[in-house]
Amino acid sequence: MEGMNIRKFGLLIIIVFLLLGCSNVKNDIRVQNNSSEDPVKIKELLTKDERIKSAAVLFHERELLTAVRMKTFSRFSKRKIGKELEKKLKEYYPELNVTVSVDNKILMEMNKLMDMKKQEKVSKKIKKLKSLIKEET
Amino acid sequence: MDEKKYAKLEQEISPKIPLMKNILKAFLTGGIICLVAQFVALFYMTYFDFTERTASNPTVATMIFFSMLLTGFGLYKKIGQFGGAGSAVPITGFGNAVISAAIEHKSEGYVLGVGSNMFKLAGSVILFGVFSAFVVALIKTILVKLGVVSW
Incomplete structure (x- = not known):
């Protein structure tokens, strides 16, 4: 009797976790512009790309920081897609410092950064994020 | 039998x-x-x-x-x-x-x-892990030097 209950409970947990993967489908692309550049082009590029699930884009002074999250099966080649995006963005905005990251952590931090009220700290945070992207170990 | x-x-x-x-x-x-x-x-x-x-x-x-x-x-x-x-x-x-x-x-x-x-038991895991990592790195280094792939 006891063992049966544990088995049922385990099955329930497995089903719940399996079904959790089905939810959470949202396609949101956030763009925040603190500069005089035109953000329409990048927005168009990101919405048109079928492989991208969500993205955060931040223009700040001479920096263009982009973090993207891929759809499940595009995640296997996410570094390649990221490089491709970076190349395209450098063509679109030749006078900006373009950084593209496909890392979830960067996307998380970017969303935090965009919600931040104080604008003075943004440059400092961007510097920190860029060093985090470069980190290899 | x-x-x-x-x-x-x-x-x-x-x-x-x-x-x-x-x-x-x-x-x-x-x-x-x-x-x-x-x-x-x-x-x-x-x-x-x-x-x-x-x-x-x-x-x-x-x-x-x-x-x-x-x-x-x-x-x-x-x-x-x-x-x-x-x-x-x-x-x-x-x-x-x-x-x-x-x-x-x-x-x-x-x-x-x-x-x-x-x-x-775990010693062989470490030994062969390190050794295979060395071999893979060696192959990759040679391929990069030859210009077949990039880092």
């Missing part, structure tokens, strides 16, 4: 191995271990400055620590009995191999017992 007869008899008497059931069990056990590790990695990414790429190192260390604790309390062998290879193939199996050997040889003293026997 000749050899063929014996082999036939042996096959008839010995219980059938439930292959599909074992595979399913191993799949579930290994999957659950990896699910836990995924949450640990998410924890390191949320609360510390680790990216997806760098979070793997502390995650591996934490998972080995968990399996060492479980081995010490005698719980990992129950997981191993249920999951088979599903509990041995992830990195937790490595921690289990180290600590179970250490516990087994504790009675022989700390230096000659625990110290020299701790890596009895």
Whole structure:
């Protein structure tokens, strides 16, 4: 009797976790512009790309920081897609410092950064994020 | 009774191995271990400055620590009995191999017992891991020097 209950409970947990993967489908692309550049082009590029699930884009002074999250099966080649995006963005905005990251952590931090009220700290945070992207170990 | 007869008899008497059931069990056990590790990695990414790429190192260390604790309390062998290879193939199996050997040889003293026997099983994992990493790095270096691929 006891063992049966544990088995049922385990099955329930497995089903719940399996079904959790089905939810959470949202396609949101956030763009925040603190500069005089035109953000329409990048927005168009990101919405048109079928492989991208969500993205955060931040223009700040001479920096263009982009973090993207891929759809499940595009995640296997996410570094390649990221490089491709970076190349395209450098063509679109030749006078900006373009950084593209496909890392979830960067996307998380970017969303935090965009919600931040104080604008003075943004440059400092961007510097920190860029060093985090470069980190290899 | 000749050899063929014996082999036939042996096959008839010995219980059938439930292959599909074992595979399913191993799949579930290994999957659950990896699910836990995924949450640990998410924890390191949320609360510390680790990216997806760098979070793997502390995650591996934490998972080995968990399996060492479980081995010490005698719980990992129950997981191993249920999951088979599903509990041995992830990195937790490595921690289990180290600590179970250490516990087994504790009675022989700390230096000659625990110290020299701790890596009895896991030592080959380290040796061949390092060696295969060296070989792969060598091949990649040669390919980069030849200009076939880039870093």
